[in-house]
Amino acid sequence: MGAWISMDEACTRLGVRPQTVYAYVSRGKIEVMSDPADTRRSLYRAEDVATLARRKQAGRKHETLATNTLFGSEPSIPTAISTFVRERLYYRGQDAVALAGSATLEEAAHLLWDADRLADFSSSARVARPGRVVAFKTLAELAATGHSTHGRMTRVLHGECQSLVGQLANAFGAQPGQPPLHIRLAQGWGQPAPVAELLRTAMVLLADHELTSSAFAARIAASTGASLPACLLSGLTTLSGPLHGDASGRVKALFSELERQGEDEVIAHHLSTGLPLAGFGHHLYPEGDPRAKALLNLFEPPPVIARFIEKATRLTGLQPNIDVALAALVTHYGLPEDAAFGMFATARSVGLLAHSLEQLTVGQVIRPRGRYVGVAPGRE
Known part of the structure; x- marks a missing residue:
């Protein structure tokens, strides 16, 4: 297996569409790099794709994932919230x-x-x-x-x-x-x-x-x-963390680039280098974050942001998530610098x-166990 593979090969191995691969990239599940032979294309780490493919083949569903590991699967805790x-x-x-x-x-x-x-x-x-x-x-x-x-x-x-x-x-x-x-x-x-x-x-x-x-x-x-x-x-x-609730900060930085370079230049740069567009795609909402749609329907983002959202969605197939909606709201109404995170x-x-x-109500301490992978302890 080569170290890096094309989008077509990644889609074939995973059995998904390109927008799903983009979503994996945006979540940090698949590493991406620019193709040295053609900077307009991107390559994807084969090892990351193989790991995701194995998980799909194992048939693990969200409700039945093992609860004894935190990496490679998801902790499962009963909740009524x-x-x-x-x-x-x-x-x-x-x-x-x-x-x-x-x-x-x-x-x-x-x-x-x-x-x-x-x-x-x-x-x-x-x-x-x-x-x-x-x-x-x-x-x-x-x-x-x-x-x-x-x-x-x-x-x-x-x-x-x-x-x-x-x-x-x-x-x-x-x-x-x-x-x-x-x-x-x-x-x-x-x-x-x-x-x-x-x-x-x-x-x-x-x-x-x-x-x-x-x-x-x-x-x-x-x-x-x-x-x-x-x-x-x-x-x-x-x-x-910027990969969680402060993700709107990354989107705001992207919006700042729009003001300096325009939406076409920003999108072209990200697509040519394989960099994911912050705030687009959500692994829980493959067809689009309904929270973002609900909020964006209530106001008109600044024209350059509206054009950017439309073009980014059309070219990547990924929909804006709630972080884009929050950043657009803060930018449009001139709210305080940290208002998105504050909200x-x-x-x-x-x-x-x-x-x-x-x-x-559980009455039990959450105490995961470590799976030691370090140097084997010496024998006395």
């Missing part, structure tokens, strides 16, 4: 896109936390210099002094969850007060009511996404009896806390 059915996201059985049509983040929290009353994210605190530095410092201080979740009633934990989400929103610039959180954020960012509605929709769409890396991290912390702020901090530090982190804190609360 959210799931995917026919490429649609559901929160406790309710379609997330439909819910985002009118629900507030407070109502989404009420559903995801399975609480007995509507969440209240109001707060009187004011932050001088909002942003992620303040957000992480606030959570770190709370985690250092927080109480274990053990021996505490659920309604008390729900109250602490409300306070944490409210404080996180303040850290990202929400106006102090009692209105729904999306209105407080819009006021803090100097935006009118129509933009507040867009923030509401975006945050409900982002509230949870089943067992993500950040949800798993939060659940691990919760399984040890760590405090709720510690669980949330564990989840949000994981969320901050994502604040909204997803609801889901991370939901997973933490659910994990408490």
Whole structure:
């Protein structure tokens, strides 16, 4: 087997279409390089393709993947919080896109936390210099002094969850007060009511996404009896990675290139070098991220971004995901530099806390075992 193979050969070995190969590349599952003989073409690492082909042949399905490894398969944890059915996201059985049509983040929290009353994210605190530095410092201080979740009633934990989400929103610039959180954020960012509605929709769409890396991290912390702020901090530090919740930062960088070079030049460069376009394709939504579609349908992105999305989709077959929609929203309305991550982190804190609360009912520490592959221990 050669070290690098063509797109046609990769598609043949995997039994998929080119857009699926692009999706694997965007997820980091297949390494890509420019063909030295023809820079207009790309080559794909044969070993990566073979690994994916073996997994397909093994017939592993998402619901039955082995739970004793973290690499090469996916950890499987029972949850009633959210799931995917026919490429649609559901929160406790309710379609997330439909819910985002009118629900507030407070109502989404009420559903995801399975609480007995509507969440209240109001707060009187004011932050001088909002942003992620303040957000992480606030959570770190709370985690250092927080109480274990053990021996505490659920309604008390729900109250602490409300306070944490409210404080996180303040850290990202929400106006102090009692209105729904999306209105407080819009006021803090100097935006009118129509933009507040867009923030509401975006945050409900982002509230949870089943067992993500950040949800798993939060659940691990919760399984040890760590405090709720510690669980949330564990989840949000994981969320901050550019391959997870901060992916919109990569998209914004791409948008900056559009302003300097134009959409045709940017797309040509990426396609000729085999570089994946940040924010396009999602392994859970081969036919397109319904969250992105729902949000992009509510406003007109700047013309250059709209043209870029159309051409990138047409040439790659990959649809924009939620990170593109968030970056377009921030760019179009001139929101603060870190607004995309601020919205994502604040909204997803609801889901991370939901997973933490659910994990408490398991009563068992999550403790994977290592499979040692190092130098064999010497014999005495």
